[in-house]
Amino acid sequence: MMVFLYLPILMIVLYSFNNTRLSGSWEGFTFDWYLSLLDNRHVKEALINSLSIALVSTAVSTVLGTLAALSLRTLSRRSRGGLNGLLYLPVIIPDIIMGLSLLVLFSQLQLELSKLTVMIAHITFSLSYVYVVVSARLANMGRQLEEAAMDLGASGWQTFRHVTLPQIAPGMIAGALIAFTLSLDDFMVSFFVAGPSSTTLPIYIYGQVKRGISPEINALCTLLILVSVILILLAQYMLNRGKGQKKQKALPF
Amino acid sequence: MNRNKLLLTPVLLWMALFLIVPMLIVIGISLLQRNALGQLQFSFSIEGYKTFFDPLYIGIYWDTIVLSVLTTVICLLISYPMAYYIANASPRVQTWGLLLVTVPFWINFLIRTYAWVLLLRTQGVVNTLLLETGLIAEPLQMLYTPGAVLLGMVYNFIPFMVLPIYVALEQMDKRLLDAASDLGASRWKAFRYVTLPQSRSGMMTGCVLVYVSTSGMFVVSDILGGAKSSMLSNIIQAQFQGARNWPFGAALSVIFVLTSLVMILLFNRAMQARHLNVKEGRS
Helix, strand or coil: CHHHHHHHHHHHHHHCCECCCCCCCCCCECCHHHHHHHHCHHHHHHHHHHHHHHHHHHHHHHHHHHHHHHHHCCCCHHHHHHHHHHHHHHHHCCHHHHHHHHHHHHHHCCCCCCHHHHHHHHHHHHHHHHHHHHHHHHHHHCCHHHHHHHHCCCCHHHHHHHHHHHHHHHHHHHHHHHHHHHHHHCCHHHHHHCCHHHCCHHHHHHHHHHHCCCHHHHHHHHHHHHHHHHHHHHHHHHHHCCCCCCCCCCCCC | CHHHHHHHHHHHHHHHHHHHHHHHHHHHHCCCEECCCCCEECCCCCHHHHHHCCHHHHHHHHHHHHHHHHHHHHHHHHHHHHHHHHHCCCHHHHHHHHHHHHHHHCCCHHHHHHHHHHHHCCCCHHHHHHHHCCCCCCCCCCCCCHHHHHHHHHHHHHHHHHHHHHHHHHHCCCHHHHHHHHCCCCHHHHHHHHHHHHCHHHHHHHHHHHHHHHHCCCHHHHHHCCCCCCCHHHHHHHHHHCCCCHHHHHHHHHHHHHHHHHHHHHHHHHHHHHHHHHHHHHC
């Protein structure tokens, strides 16, 4: 079973070092595809787009998601239920629907498709994931420490700054890492809301794959696989940090 | 309390503006017309919905549903034993097993789909191997077939199925199995009447996730199915980005979401019914 899961991925990695343009057979080891990747202007442009979009949308969605988690826990059970549902929506809605509905919105607002529109789209789905992770962390920690701080005379801001924030920080970092990975990896939504000036790496890869295979793509995919896996393992590590913390999963199930 | 409500405002505004409003606009557009230039015309029309009932589109939608259901069922059949094995393994194996299932989940599906192009194309790995071992004389056409699309879908969504089933099996009270065997149940009977019903919620979550993701995915059929195969999502995408027939695209989207909801309810009911049968069988 694991062979089935990993063989295709292994193939990409292997082929990224294969010294041939077309054949399926192994023609010797080479780094050429990685080197030519470095010279590829389009790849560089897409990389810069992807990174800047991911950085901005991660920052905004981490702040918004954390705000939502913090303010929602003080609400009554009923209003919390409804808002919870609203915040889970982007996780449930099919990507294609989210992408096209945002495309429609932007065109009605006469907003030109650009990096900005991609960022807005990425923030919208990332903030849900941040919300899920941070509110799980909040639910785990209880309110005793905050109440104790208030009893000892700390102001609301002091309590937040010295008690709440340090406790939810690992959750926020994990949420941010997930948001970053999601943004870097997203294709379906970006495909609808990206303009010609905001081609991201997945969109570039899609174009290349449709046009036929160039071995450079194997190298690019290998690098992206590496980055995604490292970021997610890091997020998982942040979530499980600290003894006595209940083990959590980075996935929204 | 008041300040907390204030804190909530930016998030609520954001979600309203970029989630709820866009979807409402799509529903609105599905009821509009377009003029000869392809621009929206603000007059009421159900032309978009009418076009859907063309046998061509109905056929494509039927194929999409069949493919999605097939993908879901195959995923379930493959994933259950996997999840079962991981959930009943030693803690060390569990951690590793879960990690190994989750990692592909985080690799871009575009890349995972493209990997199958490397394997399936005429000069691909599978054909090269078969040719060199002399099993076949001519390369097989595997890419751009419906089978390739099904394979790509199943491959992409296995983690969506394994994880929820694992969670359900992990949380189940294992003492029930001891009780069952004390009362003389065979291993199969214990599985059938104790384990299976308890993992129902996990299977349901998995099925819904796989079904919805499969039916909304246009990339896999695009890359592995070639121009021949198209799913409803390919058509929706084309209406918005190529043909610029937004009312039709919007109508298809509304139909897509509605039928997805119906399918989810049906899955739900099917699972529930099975649960009831099991309950009756127990008494």
